[in-house]
Amino acid sequence: MKIATWNVNSVKARLPNVTGWLAAARPDVLLLQEIKCETAAFPAAAFADLGYNAAVLGQKSYNGVAILSTAPIEDLREGLPGDPDDPQARYIEATVRGVRLASIYLPNGNPVGTEKYPYKLRWMERLRAHAQSLLNLAVPVVLGGDYNVIPEPRDVYAPQQWAEDALFRIETRRAFRTIVNLGYTDAFRAVNPDQQRAFTFWDYQAGAWPRDLGLRIDHFLLSPQAADRLQDCRIDRAPRGEEKASDHTPVILDLLD
């Protein structure tokens, strides 16, 4: 089972990039983040033409997540539990072929010192609590998406420059580790324990892409039942180099069937 995650930074602006990649890569599932459109405006027909079903949690202008799947999408959950008043569309979860899948767009949290950073940390605590409850299901769980977390110094081109950034502060890294330490596996690092400069995001500014000044912030976390089936996890850098690219590139996970 081939599962991919991609922060597309507007599904409408990126439609030719995404449909072209899907047609070539043909994952069974694609988790999308930052679709930046309301649910009703999601271009579902373009994906249906390629054989994909869609489950969408959208929002006007910002955020928005979706799940595309060639197989039926079952038992949909829209939104992360723990705050029914949270208006931001950042979490959608469903079952595909017996695997519980989430598409996650974790808050950025910058600038630190505004309400954005405590919102990020509260959101991570909600994710921790829900990730624990998912482990209790004792089924394969795949939590994929844009975590806006740089787990380790080697996951950023210049760690000293990022020390006080919301993506790399100690509290952020600790909150991420706390989720992993519940019993989840960072699929990319499990498969590529020594790979350097393994980035998934390059800023649009200052020539970050041609200079390879990137971050690894898009992740797959696997429950033990999913980790037992881990076959491969890799970053496809090619889409970042195309015309009108997203600032993120896809990460691909292969689970044994």
Place this chain on the structure above:
DNA sequence: ATGGTTGTTGGACAA
């Protein structure tokens, strides 16, 4: 160098 870029939206805000 208080910069630089992209998307949504039609002036900031978010990233």
